[in-house]
Amino acid sequence: MGNNNLQVARTYERLAREAESVGYHLNPDADFAKELVHGLLTNEKRYGYWNCPCRLATGNIEQDRDVICPCDYRDQDLMEYGACYCALYVNDAIAKKEQIAQSIPERRPLVRENQRNGSGDLEKTRWKYPVWRCRVCGYLCARDGPPETCPICRAKKDRFERFL
Numbered sequence: 625m626g627n628n629n630l631q632v633a634r635t636y637e638r639l640a641r642e643a644e645s646v647g648y649h650l651n652p653d654a655d656f657a658k659e660l661v662h663g664l665l666t667n668e669k670r671y672g673y674w675n676c677p678c679r680l681a682t683g684n685i686e687q688d689r690d691v692i693c694p695c696d697y698r699d700q701d702l703m704e705y706g707a708c709y710c711a712l713y714v715n716d717a718i719a720k721k722e723q724i725a726q727s728i729p730e731r732r733p734l735v736r737e738n739q740r741n742g743s744g745d746l747e748k749t750r751w752k753y754p755v756w757r758c759r760v761c762g763y764l765c766a767r768d769g770p771p772e773t774c775p776i777c778r779a780k781k782d783r784f785e786r787f788l
């Protein structure tokens with residue numbers, strides 16, 4: 625139990641440091657944020673990845689990839705509601721306790737649409753390099769393949785999708 629608490633505390637500190645270094649903030653209620661970190665670590669043990677602690681995992685990484693923390697919906701929810709679905713990440717006003725995080729609707733679509741159709745394929749042929757989009761923060765880069773880590777939000781390579 626002690627080791628478990630230590631691991632939660634260390635992971636929380638690391639996440640908070642990383643978040644601040646790129647302009648994000650964790651929920652200022654540290655106990656609440658640590659509960660969520662505990663959920664993430666439990667999911668890591670159970671499934672092998674950081675499934676969102678507020679959403680059910682299927683156990684199939686391909687089906688759950690959009691909700692591996694930080695999920696694909698974090699930044700949109702931060703912009704629209706000031707907090708991610710779990711309220712682990714919050715905006716400036718909530719971080720400074722000037723505003724309170726509210727519960728927000730689930731943005732995750734039940735069925736992920738394939739956004740590319742025939743015209744998308746046509747677009748691809750016009751560019752010298754393919755364009756990759758970070759599904760977490762929207763960062764775009766034109767290069768042969770996606771970067772190992774997003775320079776903006778630090779999402780890993782597998783969170784990039786072909787944009788053009």
Ligand code: SF4
Nearest residue numbers: 676693695708709710
């Ligand atoms: S960023 Fe997304 S996955 Fe991570 S805690 Fe918030 S809602 Fe869950």
